[in-house]
Amino acid sequence: LKPLGLGxxxxxxxxxxxxxxxxxxxxxxxxxSLDPLDPLPRRVRALKKRGVKIVLHSTMLSLGGAEPLARxxxxxxxxxxxxxxxxxxxxxxCFVRAGGVESGHLLPIxxxxxxxxxxxxxxxxxxxxxxxxxxxxxxxxxxxxxxxTMSEPxxxxxxxxxxxxxxxxxxxxxxxxxxxxxxxxxxxxEEMPLHxxxxxxxxxxxxxxxxxxxxxxxxxxxxxxxxxxxxxxRMPVPGAMLExxxxxxxxxxxxAELDAIAKEAA
Amino acid sequence: VSREDAAQRQRAFLHALVEDDGxxxxxxxxxxxxxxxxxQRKATRRAAHAYAHPARTGxxxxxxxxxxxxxxxxxxxx
Numbered sequence: 001l002k003p004l005g006l007g008x009x010x011x012x013x014x015x016x017x018x019x020x021x022x023x024x025x026x027x028x029x030x031x032x033s034l035d036p037l038d039p040l041p042r043r044v045r046a047l048k049k050r051g052v053k054i055v056l057h058s059t060m061l062s063l064g065g066a067e068p069l070a071r072x073x074x075x076x077x078x079x080x081x082x083x084x085x086x087x088x089x090x091x092x093x094c095f096v097r098a099g100g101v102e103s104g105h106l107l108p109i110x111x112x113x114x115x116x117x118x119x120x121x122x123x124x125x126x127x128x129x130x131x132x133x134x135x136x137x138x139x140x141x142x143x144x145x146x147x148x149t150m151s152e153p154x155x156x157x158x159x160x161x162x163x164x165x166x167x168x169x170x171x172x173x174x175x176x177x178x179x180x181x182x183x184x185x186x187x188x189x190e191e192m193p194l195h196x197x198x199x200x201x202x203x204x205x206x207x208x209x210x211x212x213x214x215x216x217x218x219x220x221x222x223x224x225x226x227x228x229x230x231x232x233x234r235m236p237v238p239g240a241m242l243e244x245x246x247x248x249x250x251x252x253x254x255x256a257e258l259d260a261i262a263k264e265a266a
Numbered sequence: 267v268s269r270e271d272a273a274q275r276q277r278a279f280l281h282a283l284v285e286d287d288g289x290x291x292x293x294x295x296x297x298x299x300x301x302x303x304x305x306q307r308k309a310t311r312r313a314a315h316a317y318a319h320p321a322r323t324g325x326x327x328x329x330x331x332x333x334x335x336x337x338x339x340x341x342x343x344x
Contacts, residue, residue: 066272146292
């Protein structure tokens, strides 16, 4: 996979500010916001014409779900990847539904042999259908499910040993989890299988009471940026992007956050 | 069999989160509450999106309303 460079999650509210950013290597599109039968938004087509790469980001595959993988969801994502000319697709190591209930949220899986086996099976099944590589993201979570027999980096290491998946490293999620669950993010990073790194997510959050919330709706704090800088000193970072989903900032603030990401990733 | 065990654990956790009495072995109650609040916030945001685009997102509106109903019924006093 060729390096992606600097990126951002494309949202209609940010389209004009994104368009005026000439150093973007890629934009990430939310798969659930697109219809495989519709044409791409005009402004995304214009970016593509400029050579900006497309990455499709999904939140609905439930790859960590122990119930059977919803094949129609993978096929829809595959059709979207074809339609958009995506370089890469990504989703999360999590589950989002069980017993007929859709949580609407990325929920943690148990880090044990059963959880790993279901995850590997699902990822392999999805990879067979998808026309481009699949990258998998570490989620933010306030909780760890009981019964873990391995750490999260160990789970990713074994997942990558059993599949061809790549890593979408979310440093904001790592930062949030380190604060909320009380562990050392640097030691976590050192244990991760970074040789599969495809790209990095960064986003803002907010402290509410005792917990840090990864909101994607507040300014980017220094913590995740410092982790990015540390990562870049250790290895080339193939891609790094900003996610902003709500309370959209003005163009100057948005571009300043992109500048900070570009600086740390260099 | 092990996959079915894992599926059962996930169903039990999700049930405790959105439909049951709000407790799950090995998970602190206040963390479950925080997670529930996040689900509510996301549902509210999605609802705003669904009402803004009713023709395209009727399923989303129905899902959001269902989830909010379940979450609010479990936070009512017994």
